[in-house]
Amino acid sequence: MSNVRTRFAPSPTGYIHVGNVRSALYPFFIARQSGGQFVLRIEDTDQNRFVEGAEELIIDVLHWLGVNWDEGPDGNVECGNYGPYHQTARREIYHRWAMKLVDKGLAYADPRPADEIKALQDQAKAEHRLFLYRDHRPTNPPAWDGTQPLRFKVTNPVDYHWHDEVMGDLSAGRDAVDDFIIIKSDGLPTYNFAHIVDDAEMKITHVIRGQEYISSMPKYLALYDALELPWPVFAHLPHILAPEGNKKLGKRDGAKSVTEYRDEGYLPEAMVNFLACLGWNDGTEQEIFTMDELINKFSFAHVQKSGARFDEKRLLWLNGQWIKRLDVDDLLNRCEGFWGKHGTTADDDTRRAVLAIVQERMKTLADLPSLSEYFFARPAVNWDILSTSKQLSKRDRSDLINLLKAARARLQTADFSSADALQDALNELLVQTGEKPVIMFGIVRFALTWARFSPGLPETMQLLGRDEVLGRLDDAISS
């Protein structure tokens, strides 16, 4: 019975986009469902691509999604017993492990200049020949003094066979592994070496990452064996595809930062639900999953082998579903920052009342202003908007104003304490004027909101209250 430990190991090279998040989600599920630990490790060995603030962004996004880690950095503090959790702070550890290989004759300093190697590679390519560095090993490599790159030495190339939780049984031929650089000339390790050392030191049991690493697996396997390390469980995830074409979703395809979705009014629950189900399902017809359900039900057995397309329409639908399921107080909290000009200054009781009738038509929190502003402040009369109604645009304004006068007279004495009573009053108007509902209700709705869409008329009137309703009708009548 081994204690499950998984990790998410991003590089701080830019914002974290939606395509990356899934490779944090799945290891998180695996760790949580088995009571293990989830580790965050920052792979910052590439100093050229380092982006200031990227790590903070990653942490911010994980917090927002509710993907919490047990070990790793968080702001200026780090927790966990296997740190440091930044690779740049682990130089000595890598050198110690590298020396093991040097001592065993399984690594050598490479004195050959980079351009010379490039020339050899180009030549092989021009001749359509496989290039293997191991065929060009320097005959008398110098002792490694830390200024030359250190190469792993493949002494016994073999065919590798291994199991992948997602992809099944995989294999690669003996030419798939070649002498490769494990420590760069700047003294920092390459990913190929660093992640293996780190995973071993941090006791990671499940390596879960994107499928782009599959073709490097023979290298890793050779390294595990050379270092006499046990193989962890492997799971390689297919890519999330861009909406157009068959390319992996990347920043160039407009892959948005997760924070952009947050700013556009998406709920973290919807984002987690959507991303988790992109290439995974639980085998049933369930579509909506809470985080707890995902943790309980997730399994690699149902992860798709091929890439899944990122479909924003589905995300939008899911977001609407999640918003509808929120209770009003919860929704109220999440709407902070999304209110329009007049909603921003309203009190919470009013906001709650507005949310109650507006909630089911919200697809994102950003829909709020267009759905709610006319509740907080009296809208300007705008007869032009009637052109959006096929029926009303055909009527003379004087006829419509007469209808509004009739409505005003009836509503003056109506019971505003319940929506049902208001509906009854409205229905009486239909009988009284002999007008069709589409006309009568349509014009009253416009006179109260002057908006293209709005919630149900009785609910709207009840919330506005008698004085405000009569006032707005007067505005329309006298315009």
Place this chain on the structure above:
RNA sequence: GGUCUCGUCGUCUAACGGUUAGGACAUCAGGUUUUCAUCCUGACAAUUCGGGUUCGAUUCCCGGCGAGAUCACCA
């Protein structure tokens, strides 16, 4: 090009030798005595192709075609 991998409605997927190939999103149509949204009902829509194996293939095998990943002192 070498190596490795993948291939069910437009999209996400179910069916692990026997189903009228199911569900969801999207689209379209209708309904819920006002609009929009929700909700309900219905419609449209798929096994990449060709060979095998089998009483029977979406499913197993081989080949073609198509797609992707990777071949760095990047991760």
